[in-house]
Amino acid sequence: MIGARKLVIFDDNAPLYADLLSDALQTSWSLEVGPNSTAWLGEHIADADAAIGLKLPPELLNLATKLKLLLFPGAGFMHRDPMELPEGCRHANVYEHEIPIAEYVFLALLTLVSGQAESRAAFRQGNWLGNGRVGGEPRRELFGGKLGLIGFGHIGREVARRAAAFGLPTQAIRSRSGTRACESEGVSILGGPEALPELLATSDFVVVACPLTPETQHMLSGEQLRLLKPHAVLVNVARAEIIDEAALFEALRDCWFAAAALDVWYRYPSHAGEGLHGSRYPFHELPNVFATPHSSGWTAPMIARRARQMAANLDRFARGESIERVVLTGAWRSPCDSAA
Amino acid sequence: MIGARKLVIFDDNAPLYADLLSDALQTSWSLEVGPNSTAWLGEHIADADAAIGLKLPPELLNLATKLKLLLFPGAGFMHRDPMELPEGCRHANVYEHEIPIAEYVFLALLTLVSGQAESRAAFRQGNWLGNGRVGGEPRRELFGGKLGLIGFGHIGREVARRAAAFGLPTQAIRSRSGTRACESEGVSILGGPEALPELLATSDFVVVACPLTPETQHMLSGEQLRLLKPHAVLVNVARAEIIDEAALFEALRDCWFAAAALDVWYRYPSHAGEGLHGSRYPFHELPNVFATPHSSGWTAPMIARRARQMAANLDRFARGESIERVVLTGAWRSPCDSAA
Numbered sequence: 001m002i003g004a005r006k007l008v009i010f011d012d013n014a015p016l017y018a019d020l021l022s023d024a025l026q027t028s029w030s031l032e033v034g035p036n037s038t039a040w041l042g043e044h045i046a047d048a049d050a051a052i053g054l055k056l057p058p059e060l061l062n063l064a065t066k067l068k069l070l071l072f073p074g075a076g077f078m079h080r081d082p083m084e085l086p087e088g089c090r091h092a093n094v095y096e097h098e099i100p101i102a103e104y105v106f107l108a109l110l111t112l113v114s115g116q117a118e119s120r121a122a123f124r125q126g127n128w129l130g131n132g133r134v135g136g137e138p139r140r141e142l143f144g145g146k147l148g149l150i151g152f153g154h155i156g157r158e159v160a161r162r163a164a165a166f167g168l169p170t171q172a173i174r175s176r177s178g179t180r181a182c183e184s185e186g187v188s189i190l191g192g193p194e195a196l197p198e199l200l201a202t203s204d205f206v207v208v209a210c211p212l213t214p215e216t217q218h219m220l221s222g223e224q225l226r227l228l229k230p231h232a233v234l235v236n237v238a239r240a241e242i243i244d245e246a247a248l249f250e251a252l253r254d255c256w257f258a259a260a261a262l263d264v265w266y267r268y269p270s271h272a273g274e275g276l277h278g279s280r281y282p283f284h285e286l287p288n289v290f291a292t293p294h295s296s297g298w299t300a301p302m303i304a305r306r307a308r309q310m311a312a313n314l315d316r317f318a319r320g321e322s323i324e325r326v327v328l329t330g331a332w333r334s335p336c337d338s339a340a
Numbered sequence: 341m342i343g344a345r346k347l348v349i350f351d352d353n354a355p356l357y358a359d360l361l362s363d364a365l366q367t368s369w370s371l372e373v374g375p376n377s378t379a380w381l382g383e384h385i386a387d388a389d390a391a392i393g394l395k396l397p398p399e400l401l402n403l404a405t406k407l408k409l410l411l412f413p414g415a416g417f418m419h420r421d422p423m424e425l426p427e428g429c430r431h432a433n434v435y436e437h438e439i440p441i442a443e444y445v446f447l448a449l450l451t452l453v454s455g456q457a458e459s460r461a462a463f464r465q466g467n468w469l470g471n472g473r474v475g476g477e478p479r480r481e482l483f484g485g486k487l488g489l490i491g492f493g494h495i496g497r498e499v500a501r502r503a504a505a506f507g508l509p510t511q512a513i514r515s516r517s518g519t520r521a522c523e524s525e526g527v528s529i530l531g532g533p534e535a536l537p538e539l540l541a542t543s544d545f546v547v548v549a550c551p552l553t554p555e556t557q558h559m560l561s562g563e564q565l566r567l568l569k570p571h572a573v574l575v576n577v578a579r580a581e582i583i584d585e586a587a588l589f590e591a592l593r594d595c596w597f598a599a600a601a602l603d604v605w606y607r608y609p610s611h612a613g614e615g616l617h618g619s620r621y622p623f624h625e626l627p628n629v630f631a632t633p634h635s636s637g638w639t640a641p642m643i644a645r646r647a648r649q650m651a652a653n654l655d656r657f658a659r660g661e662s663i664e665r666v667v668l669t670g671a672w673r674s675p676c677d678s679a680a
Contacts, residue, residue, distance in 0.1 A: 013472065099483045103506070107454055110447035116632055123633045124624045126615040130635035132353065134612040138640040143439045165505030166443070272474040275466040284464045292456055293463045295470035300478040 085330025148203025151210025425670025491550025
């Protein structure tokens with residue numbers, strides 16, 4: 001396609017979305033799709049106007065002179081320093097994971113609170129455990145419990161929307177200090193990090209949904225975890241390091257509170273097929289832990305929505321319109337430029 | 341308590357709610373609490389103004405001459421013939437199970453649709469199946485799917501309220517013929533039973549939540565089940581007999597549609613401890629069945645709400661106010677009365 005802009009996708013997950021993205025584009029692009037490899041990218045980046053990938057390797061900076069748009073195919077972003085990107089290159093991301101993550105939060109809460117897992121296992125053997133007429137302890141409900149959100153961004157909003165329908169009043173703190181108490185979209189915002197003890201002590205269900213930053217790292221220490229109610233359920237869909245690893249294991253092993261759903265971990269495998277537990281502590285042996293391999297947001301509809309959102313940003317770029325969700329703009333100037 | 345009205349509770353579950361009910365009463369009552377036994381009831385019913393229990397034995401009719409209120413401690417009712425109750429005795433029921441049942445519906449749908457059960461089992465072994473970065477098929481979401489309700493009563497409304505928050509448009513049919521297509525509370529009502537094929541063919545998730553009547557018995561035959569989409573999930577929280585037993589087993593075994601959550605069964609144990617599967621077909625061996633022992637509504641908060649609702653009806657009775665949720669009024673007259 002002569003004269004078309006060039007887009008390079010260097011992402012091992014590209015096969016999942018490249019066709020969807022290509023179908024959604026309304027402007028002219030020529031696409032090159034390859035793996036997340038410096039060698040491959042080095043051969044394709046020189047004449048690229050835009051790229052999609054996790055991180056631009058520093059050794060390719062002086063090659064990527066035409067690059068004006070780097071799309072990160074997920075939430076968050078890898079580049080934080082403007083000197084890691086060519087001058088004027090905008091770095092934008094995508095969300096869309098907040099929907100499956102909010103669904104995960106309710107799957108986890110309903111599983112841990114309902115006690116139906118035990119009824120299902122017994123019933124497979126013909127035992128009617130949990131049936132009112134032939135015996136069995138009545139179970140708990142979510143209804144009427146108070147939900148506490150640590151963080152009130154995209155994920156927090158989607159969780160709060162569903163919580164309202166389940167009859168759960170929601171309160172939240174933001175991770176920025178200086179946040180004032182207020183009402184927002186039906187949610188009671190208690191304040192910033194200084195309101196964490198109040199949130200923990202007064203919530204029945206606590207969902208961690210804030211970014212990992214120097215301020216939020218180890219925000220939930222043993223001292224904080226001891227504030228949770230005995231029947232409380234904790235859900236972490238943010239980053240593991242927000243909660244102190246040793247304290248969390250001790251809390252769950254010794255039942256300081258009832259249960260936890262953990263989708264994010266303290267260590268990750270480096271490649272497919274590497275067998276590895278997510279912590280140096282045996283969380284996988286605890287009966288009160290709902291543990292998943294950072295899979296809460298990984299759905300086909302999420303990938304399709306991201307492909308459409310990235311295509312829309314590429315169309316905006318091609319039309320000279322303003323790019324959405326820009327998180328950083330590059331400032332690196334090639335030595336040739338500065339010499340000119 | 342001299343002069344107080346007398347309430348007799350003949351219900352094996354009475355220990356779960358008698359104190360809650362007694363605490364909630366605002367009018368004066370003397371309570372007698374015992375088992376669901378004709379012998380015990382025969383000794384206590386003669387001077388009772390009101391009773392709570394499953395069914396008044398016919399042989400006690402001529403003893404229950406003072407009885408003016410019979411509360412059924414659940415949804416539905418056992419008496420359908422006015423001649424089974426003393427003249428003027430009102431028979432009223434209670435709901436409150438719609439909240440835990442709606443929670444159950446979302447637990448079941450999220451479990452069956454998310455595929456997280458497989459991820460959880462694998463992750464316990466250190467396998468990161470379902471994690472986007474190290475491989476694994478992206479999963480499904482509820483979001484955007486269409487929910488079809490068979491029945492739009494107390495349960496249907498609570499399900500629809502939660503469905504809206506999950507981003508599921510809801511359509512429903514009512515079990516009464518002659519229902520016209522309309523919009524109601526954000527739900528598209530397609531019509532009466534004649535709209536069942538349309539509902540089945542156009543829904544991604546189908547929830548059976550209508551009463552069992554001669555019209556709804558075997559309403560879902562094999563022919564109807566074949567209309568479901570290949571990825572559809574069926575949930576039955578109403579009564580088993582609404583779906584043909586043999587056809588349902590064949591459909592699930594041969595994957596005519598994706599999966600089912602079944603909380604109601606074709607046979608029940610007569611007493612605690614009797615080991616019994618809920619069907620003559622081995623549903624318990626099918627991997628695509630989420631099976632529970634009619635436990636979806638059995639929660640402590642539900643029992644507490646019912647106790648408060650029954651107390652409120654007893655207070656209304658004592659104050660001469662109108663009773664809520666009356667389903668039948670007795671017409672039996674004792675031979676002495678008719679002789680007078």
